Amino acid sequence: MASITDVSLNWGLYYNLDNSGSDGIVTITTTNLDGSNVFITLDGNSSGSVAISNNSANITIDDASFSALSSGTSYTINATIVEDTDISNSETFTYDIIAPVLTVTGDASITIEKGATYNDQGATSDGGETVTTSGSVDTNTVGTYTLTYSATDAAGNTGTATRTVNVVDTTAPDYDVTEPIGTFVFNITTPIANRIIDKRPTLVINTDEAGTLRTNIATGFNSGASLSVTVGDNTIELAELQYGTYSGKTLTLTDSANNSKTVTIPTFEILEPELTVTSGVRLKRI
Ligand SMILES: [Ca+2]
Ligand SMILES: [Ca+2]
Numbered sequence: 001m002a003s004i005t006d007v008s009l010n011w012g013l014y015y016n017l018d019n020s021g022s023d024g025i026v027t028i029t030t031t032n033l034d035g036s037n038v039f040i041t042l043d044g045n046s047s048g049s050v051a052i053s054n055n056s057a058n059i060t061i062d063d064a065s066f067s068a069l070s071s072g073t074s075y076t077i078n079a080t081i082v083e084d085t086d087i088s089n090s091e092t093f094t095y096d097i098i099a100p101v102l103t104v105t106g107d108a109s110i111t112i113e114k115g116a117t118y119n120d121q122g123a124t125s126d127g128g129e130t131v132t133t134s135g136s137v138d139t140n141t142v143g144t145y146t147l148t149y150s151a152t153d154a155a156g157n158t159g160t161a162t163r164t165v166n167v168v169d170t171t172a173p174d175y176d177v178t179e180p181i182g183t184f185v186f187n188i189t190t191p192i193a194n195r196i197i198d199k200r201p202t203l204v205i206n207t208d209e210a211g212t213l214r215t216n217i218a219t220g221f222n223s224g225a226s227l228s229v230t231v232g233d234n235t236i237e238l239a240e241l242q243y244g245t246y247s248g249k250t251l252t253l254t255d256s257a258n259n260s261k262t263v264t265i266p267t268f269e270i271l272e273p274e275l276t277v278t279s280g281v282r283l284k285r286i
Contacts, residue, residue: 002032004089007040007079014155015066015095024061028079028089031055037082043068043075049082069095096155100125104149104163114142114169114257123149123161137165142257169257175207177251180238180268199241199270206233211255215265217246229253245269 006029011019028038030052037049038057042065050057059079069075074094081087105121112118118137125131129151137145145165152158180201200222205213207229214226219239221227227236236251247267254260 002036002081002084002087003030004033004038004079004081004087005029005031007077007089007091009077009091009093011093013093015069015093015097016155017097017099017157020066020097021063023063024066026059026061026077026079026091028052028057028059029055030057033081033087036084038079039082041078041080066095071096071098094155096153096157099157100127100129100151100153100159102126102131102149102151102159102161104161106163108162109164109166111166111168112139113171114167115139118165120147120163120165123163125151125159127151127153129153137167139167142167142169169255169259171209171255172259172261173207173209173211173253173255174261175205175209175253175263177263177265178204179266199243200237200239201241201268201270202235202237203265204233204235205229205251205253207231207253209253209255211253211260214252214254216250216252217241241270243270243272 006027008027008029010025010027015024026040028040030036030038033052034055036052038052038059039049040047040059042061045065047059047061050059072095074092076090076092078088078090102123102125104123116139118139120133120137122133123131131149131151133147133149135145135147137147145167147163147165148160149162150158150160180203208231210228210230212226213221213229213236215221215238217238219241222237222239229236245267246265246269249265250262251265252260252262
């Protein structure tokens with residue numbers, strides 16, 4: 001029995017943005033119709049006829065014909081035999097060349113302080129499609145982050161939207177400093193020429209943020225003019241100092257974003273060691 005057994009569309013059941021700009025090919029598969037001619041109709045327009053050979057015929061729909069269709073609409077392609085219009089078959093597809101439109105929930109550009117918690121509000125799609133988010137925000141690292149939202153409709157069209165999240169650091173480190181503690185070494189048994197008096201007070205700073213520490217003490221730190229400190233307790237050794245009282249001396253801690261905080265070191269004094277003469281000395285009244 002002569003029949004059209006199948007009508008297949010090379011773009012599938014949806015003609016979408018990926019297909020747009022391309023011709024479509026309709027393949028008509030037949031039984032006992034070799035030598036007959038077949039044509040198709042789409043949206044009231046008929047194609048020219050094509051001879052069937054080896055139970056098959058291909059008919060091309062040019063791009064312009066698709067462009068005349070209405071997006072979001074279903075269309076049926078009918079294939080009909082010229083010599084016997086009672087022999088026909090059809091296939092239906094949806095023409096959709098409109099991608100979902102995404103709307104970012106909240107501001108499309110957000111600025112937050114480093115270390116703050118960021119909860120993304122996502123985005124919505126006008127067609128109700130599921131929205132997925134790519135990208136992430138590292139709130140512990142200053143920088144500009146882009147979140148990309150995307151949604152794909154049933155036709156396979158994908159729409160996107162983006163949000164920019166700026167992580168900034170406008171806050172100085174917060175820290176405190178302990179009272180300096182002297183670490184003086186003086187050994188009476190050492191020959192006088194070799195005696196060393198090490199006058200290097202140590203102090204501890206506790207900071208909530210890492211940074212570079214400097215001081216207005218002219219001699220600086222034992223390890224140099226500045227040094228790096230990390231979050232938590234840091235034991236700092238000042239450079240060797242002369243005997244005397246030190247007041248109004250400061251530490252300044254600067255973070256990587258150049259925010260700084262200065263604190264005053266509690267006033268301290270470098271005292272000369274008290275010598276106790278234990279032997280070998282005689283006093284003579286004159
Ligand atoms: Ca769509
Ligand atoms: Ca900071």
